[in-house]
Amino acid sequence: MKRPTNVLVAGLAVAFLLAAGCSNDSDSNVPGSQDESRSSEPVEITVLVTESEANTAEFWDASIAAASAKVPGVTVKKIVSIGDEYPGQLRASGQLPDVLGQVNVDDLHDTLMPYDEAWLEENFLFWESGVYSDGNVYTPSTGTQIVPLVFYNKTIFADNGISVPKTWSEFLDVVAKLRAAGVTPIEMAGGEGWAADIGMVGAVTTDVLGKDPEWIQKLKAGEAKFSDADFVGAVQKMIDLVEAGAYDPAALSADYSAANQNFLDGKSGMYPMGSWFIGKGYLTDEQAENIGVFLWPSDNGTAYLPTVAGGTFAVNKESPNAEVAMEWAKAWATNQESYKPLIENDAAFILLKNASLADLGVDVTPLYMEGYELATGDAATSVPSFRWTGGKNAIPSTVADGFMGMAQAVFTNSDAAALCADLDAQWAAAQ
Amino acid sequence: MASRPRKRRKALGGLAPIAFISLGLYTLWVIYPVFASATLSLTDARTNRQTMSFVGLENYTRMFSDPRLGRTFAFTLIVTILVTLVSNVGGVLFAMMLNNQAKNYKVMRTLAFIPQVLSGVVVAFMWRMMFNQNGLINSSALKYGWLDAPINWLGTREMATFCVCVTVAWASTAFCTVVYMAGLQSVPPELMDAARVDGAGPIKRFFNVTWPMLAPATTTCVVLGLIGALKLYDILAVLTSGGPANSTNSLAYYVIAVAFGNGHTGYGAALGILLLVLTAAVSAIATRILRKRETNL
Numbered sequence: 001m002k003r004p005t006n007v008l009v010a011g012l013a014v015a016f017l018l019a020a021g022c023s024n025d026s027d028s029n030v031p032g033s034q035d036e037s038r039s040s041e042p043v044e045i046t047v048l049v050t051e052s053e054a055n056t057a058e059f060w061d062a063s064i065a066a067a068s069a070k071v072p073g074v075t076v077k078k079i080v081s082i083g084d085e086y087p088g089q090l091r092a093s094g095q096l097p098d099v100l101g102q103v104n105v106d107d108l109h110d111t112l113m114p115y116d117e118a119w120l121e122e123n124f125l126f127w128e129s130g131v132y133s134d135g136n137v138y139t140p141s142t143g144t145q146i147v148p149l150v151f152y153n154k155t156i157f158a159d160n161g162i163s164v165p166k167t168w169s170e171f172l173d174v175v176a177k178l179r180a181a182g183v184t185p186i187e188m189a190g191g192e193g194w195a196a197d198i199g200m201v202g203a204v205t206t207d208v209l210g211k212d213p214e215w216i217q218k219l220k221a222g223e224a225k226f227s228d229a230d231f232v233g234a235v236q237k238m239i240d241l242v243e244a245g246a247y248d249p250a251a252l253s254a255d256y257s258a259a260n261q262n263f264l265d266g267k268s269g270m271y272p273m274g275s276w277f278i279g280k281g282y283l284t285d286e287q288a289e290n291i292g293v294f295l296w297p298s299d300n301g302t303a304y305l306p307t308v309a310g311g312t313f314a315v316n317k318e319s320p321n322a323e324v325a326m327e328w329a330k331a332w333a334t335n336q337e338s339y340k341p342l343i344e345n346d347a348a349f350i351l352l353k354n355a356s357l358a359d360l361g362v363d364v365t366p367l368y369m370e371g372y373e374l375a376t377g378d379a380a381t382s383v384p385s386f387r388w389t390g391g392k393n394a395i396p397s398t399v400a401d402g403f404m405g406m407a408q409a410v411f412t413n414s415d416a417a418a419l420c421a422d423l424d425a426q427w428a429a430a431q
Numbered sequence: 432m433a434s435r436p437r438k439r440r441k442a443l444g445g446l447a448p449i450a451f452i453s454l455g456l457y458t459l460w461v462i463y464p465v466f467a468s469a470t471l472s473l474t475d476a477r478t479n480r481q482t483m484s485f486v487g488l489e490n491y492t493r494m495f496s497d498p499r500l501g502r503t504f505a506f507t508l509i510v511t512i513l514v515t516l517v518s519n520v521g522g523v524l525f526a527m528m529l530n531n532q533a534k535n536y537k538v539m540r541t542l543a544f545i546p547q548v549l550s551g552v553v554v555a556f557m558w559r560m561m562f563n564q565n566g567l568i569n570s571s572a573l574k575y576g577w578l579d580a581p582i583n584w585l586g587t588r589e590m591a592t593f594c595v596c597v598t599v600a601w602a603s604t605a606f607c608t609v610v611y612m613a614g615l616q617s618v619p620p621e622l623m624d625a626a627r628v629d630g631a632g633p634i635k636r637f638f639n640v641t642w643p644m645l646a647p648a649t650t651t652c653v654v655l656g657l658i659g660a661l662k663l664y665d666i667l668a669v670l671t672s673g674g675p676a677n678s679t680n681s682l683a684y685y686v687i688a689v690a691f692g693n694g695h696t697g698y699g700a701a702l703g704i705l706l707l708v709l710t711a712a713v714s715a716i717a718t719r720i721l722r723k724r725e726t727n728l
């Protein structure tokens with residue numbers, strides 16, 4: 001009877017010794033020891049990035065190297081994100097990187113270091129749009145995207161005598177004409193939640209935030225609900241589109257690349273998508289020539305610009321190298337060379353104070369310039385793009401997830417009020 | 432004679448360090464994480480909060496009022512039952528077809544096992560290419576005029592569930608085929624001959640000789656199939672991303688979404704413990720039932 005007890009005790013001892021070994025190892029990385037060594041030894045910081053068709057590994061490697069060259073003694077270990085949940089997983093396991101690209105500020109704001117306003121003022125236009133509800137800016141507004149723009153096939157519109165719609169009723173007329181012409185009126189990458197909700201983002205941004213840009217703040221303060229009439233009305237518009245046959249019956253089986261291809265092949269007349277679609281990462285110059293762009297139409301024809309003013313990098317304030325990480329993030333954000341591929345491939349509308357498109361020497365299409373004029377001109381009122389925007393108008397991931405699900409649910413559930421009430425319940429659960 | 436027990440003691444003594452290390456590693460990598468998860472499940476921990484408080488069983492009682500968990504549970508149950516059933520029936524059929532010693536059958540047996548060795552991500556990606564709006568199935572059927580419009584394979588709850596079951600069953604049928612083939616090798620030819628002499632036809636021989644003799648293989652396939660289906664994550668993440676409208680969330684998928692997507696790590700840990708208990712209970716019950724069948728051989 002003694003032997004099993006001995007084995008158990010010895011086993012536990014081994015486990016504790018191993019655990020103690022692990023603890024000792026991590027103890028050597030205490031902040032003080034890192035800070036003291038900074039002056040004499042190189043510091044390695046970890047940077048989380050998201051790679052995509054437009055923001056390739058090569059782009060990140062080059063721009064990281066350029067920024068690192070401006071901060072002596074810093075080396076960067078690049079970490080590539082594997083999904084929206086990844087920063088949360090890294091944080092939960094105590095491995096949150098020093099610098100974080102494209103994170104949900106609402107989820108992580110309490111662990112982020114604010115940028116100083118003087119530096120933001122000196123370098124960026126409209127940086128105030130990135131102010132979070134606690135008054136801080138956690139990601140500098142280095143650029144803006146418009147989500148959505150509505151792209152259309154010029155040939156199909158011309159062949160069917162269709163002109164660009166400005167009001168919701170005109171938009172419905174276009175849908176009817178395209179359908180009568182045997183063309184799928186609206187393309188949709190419904191198989192992917194983030195892309196499935198782009199049209200609904202347009203409707204909510206225009207009809208809810210267009211009327212009241214502070215609506216999300218009111219939602220956070222408990223003074224507004226998803227079941228408010230305007231929000232339900234916007235969701236009802238999506239249901240109306242489904243019932244009008246605006247989408248391919250198999251739209252929810254289309255992924256992003258299939259939807260892009262359908263639109264570029266002329267199988268559909270319109271495609272609500274983010275402004276990145278203008279970039280050369282998605283379109284050839286030849287394809288861009290046949291594509292026009294307009295804003296999501298409102299009931300009375302008022303033009304609203306659903307903007308996502310967002311930056312790239314946030315800094316983890318709990319990092320032992322937080323100050324160096326901030327210095328590096330600022331170096332990246334002010335390095336003009338970093339933006340050229342972002343503008344050309346991802347169609348970012350850059351908000352640098354000290355550099356114009358000409359200064360950057362970028363090669364863009366006339367379609368990009370059309371979008372750029374919309375984004376930076378006075379023709380439309382800028383409002384935060386619902387679900388996509390950061391800063392104080394960011395919403396929790398759980399609600400964003402529910403919203404994306406709702407955009408797919410309207411294909412089988414035509415009760416807008418019930419869908420919105422369900423989103424209210426998810427909002428309550430997220431608090 | 433006196434040296435034998437001493438030799439045995441010496442041999443056991445030589446193995447002791449390995450046993451200690453194994454036990455230590457097991458404690459470190461299995462017992463401790465489970466214990467840590469159970470502890471976390473009693474807190475209100477969130478990824479966007481620095482502090483956490485003890486909330487007792489609140490996360491467990493919350494499950495009863497979580498409507499999404501109900502749908503998730505139902506989906507998991509449907510997939511588990513269907514996949515286990517289809518992969519076992521398919522496995523037996525393929526095993527009987529491939530139970531031949533000829534050389535070309537060896538090649539076919541190898542081919543039959545390939546789906547099992549592929550990563551779930553690869554399997555799901557492959558099937559997604561087929562179920563996509565412009566995927567292989569729709570485009571072929573449209574090209575040859577079998578369809579007027581593409582089928583919305585992944586666009587409704589029912590169709591997406593069907594597609595998930597097909598994909599998972601395709602991969603797990605390969606495993607069952609190999610296990611049942613091994614089982615068929617252990618059926619004594621004398622028994623089959625005796626049955627033939629007694630005038631039993633192929634169907635009678637299958638139900639009275641082959642199927643009972645496959646009892647150990649059935650236990651393996653059913654229990655591992657149940658565990659695999661209950662823990663399903665990778666195939667869903669690639670094939671449907673849990674959609675449409677979150678209708679194809681398995682329990683494991685929901686755990687990840689809650690704990691890391693929503694940042695509710697306390698509640699996520701409680702769901703993880705639920706999944707652990709459920710998997711252990713289902714496996715134990717299935718093993719108990721199927722072992723009884725084995726002992727009746």
